[in-house]
Amino acid sequence: MTAALARLRGALAARLAREPRRPPPEPAPATTAAEDVHQAIARLQQAAELGDDDRDMVAGLINLRELEVSDIMVHRTKMATLDAGEPPGEIVREVLASPFTRLPIWRDSPENITGVLHAKDLLRELQALDGDVARLSVEKIALPAWFVPDNTLVTDQLKAFRRRKQHFALVVDEYGEVMGLVTLEDILEEIVGDIADEHDKAFTGARRHPDGSVSVEGSVAIRDLNRAMGWHLPDEEATTIAGLVIHEARIIPEPGQAFLFHGFRFQVMRKQRNRVTLLRVTPLAQKRPPPVPPSAAFNRT
Numbered sequence: 001m002t003a004a005l006a007r008l009r010g011a012l013a014a015r016l017a018r019e020p021r022r023p024p025p026e027p028a029p030a031t032t033a034a035e036d037v038h039q040a041i042a043r044l045q046q047a048a049e050l051g052d053d054d055r056d057m058v059a060g061l062i063n064l065r066e067l068e069v070s071d072i073m074v075h076r077t078k079m080a081t082l083d084a085g086e087p088p089g090e091i092v093r094e095v096l097a098s099p100f101t102r103l104p105i106w107r108d109s110p111e112n113i114t115g116v117l118h119a120k121d122l123l124r125e126l127q128a129l130d131g132d133v134a135r136l137s138v139e140k141i142a143l144p145a146w147f148v149p150d151n152t153l154v155t156d157q158l159k160a161f162r163r164r165k166q167h168f169a170l171v172v173d174e175y176g177e178v179m180g181l182v183t184l185e186d187i188l189e190e191i192v193g194d195i196a197d198e199h200d201k202a203f204t205g206a207r208r209h210p211d212g213s214v215s216v217e218g219s220v221a222i223r224d225l226n227r228a229m230g231w232h233l234p235d236e237e238a239t240t241i242a243g244l245v246i247h248e249a250r251i252i253p254e255p256g257q258a259f260l261f262h263g264f265r266f267q268v269m270r271k272q273r274n275r276v277t278l279l280r281v282t283p284l285a286q287k288r289p290p291p292v293p294p295s296a297a298f299n300r301t
Contacts, residue, residue: 061191069157070150072190073171073180075240077219081106082117088136092126095119102168104181105142111178115142116168147172150179158187180239193227213282218242218275231283233262242276252276260284 080098082091084107095103101119106112121141129135146169148157161167167184205220206228216225222235222244238244245268246252248261252274258267263284270278 064158064187064190065153065155067154067190068150069148069152069154069169069171069182070179070239071235072154072186072223073150073182073239074186075180075219075221076178077240078221079104079181081110081113082138083107084114084139088138089133091138092122092133092136095122102183104145104170105138107139113145113170113178114139115145116170117142145170147176147178148182149174154187154190157182158184161187211282213280215269216241216279216281218277218279231264233264241279241281245276245279 080100081104082094084091084105086094095117098119103117103119104113105115105117107114117138121143122136122138125136125141126133146164146166148160148169148171150171150173152160157169161169161184168181169183170181171179173179205217206225207215209215214229218241220241221239222233222241225231225241226233226235233241233244235244238247245259245266249257249259253259253268253271253276255268255271258265260266265282265284267280267282268276268278269280270276
């Protein structure tokens with residue numbers, strides 16, 4: 001018996017030695033805390049215990065840590081600015097006509113921003129001058145411009161706004177070129193959605209057509225377009241809709257060219273030099289499976 005058991009152990013050992021060793025099964029990938037919260041939000045919404053607004057607010061707060069200021073900034077082509085070289089009376093009229101209380105000031109070139117003018121400071125200065133607009137010097141009362149890198153995390157920028165007690169910063173790239181501006185309101189809107197007041201202008205830069213297509217200016221921010229139209233175009237690789245088309249097409253397209261990606265048709269309508277200035281965007285209708293005939297639905301095999 002002992003000899004038989006020894007031979008059996010030897011045979012099993014030899015067979016195991018010949019068989020290739022299989023790697024142990026890989027453990028299931030661990031989910032991040034953010035993914036866990038997103039899953040919990042989805043379950044609560046399915047159970048009708050969480051409304052759409054609450055869901056969007058919680059999701060916006062979670063996603064905030066993944067965003068950079070370049071993702072939410074107002075692009076430089078959409079910035080309202082003041083030319084310090086204009087007559088003081090014209091500057092006052094522009095400030096009064098603007099829906100914004102803080103306006104960047106530039107001299108000689110729009111890229112040469114010398115400060116930020118606050119409307120309240122302008123009114124105080126006019127009162128001190130007894131309304132004598134000719135003696136007004138906007139650069140003397142402008143606040144120093146605050147420049148932040150475009151790759152600053154939104155959560156860090158929020159902390160910086162609170163620490164410096166400022167609500168306005170200019171965004172620059174690695175070469176120091178102004179890319180746009182970001183405000184405290186921009187960050188809050190990522191959490192609670194659009195915050196409109198009596199001075200806000202309606203969303204501009206896009207116009208719907210009866211056929212379902214939308215004419216969009218190339219400088220419109222993808223995030224703004226998504227909010228206005230209820231779309232979900234990606235904004236990881238580009239900030240504006242023109243930038244998205246150029247990124248996906250890998251060329252600077254010509255008027256008349258059309259491209260299909262992300263479930264939309266993008267047709268270039270107008271171009272100025274190397275800038276795509278107008279596009280026509282059409283959502284592509286998803287193909288539905290053909291309906292099942294009633295007779296087939298009840299046919300039993």
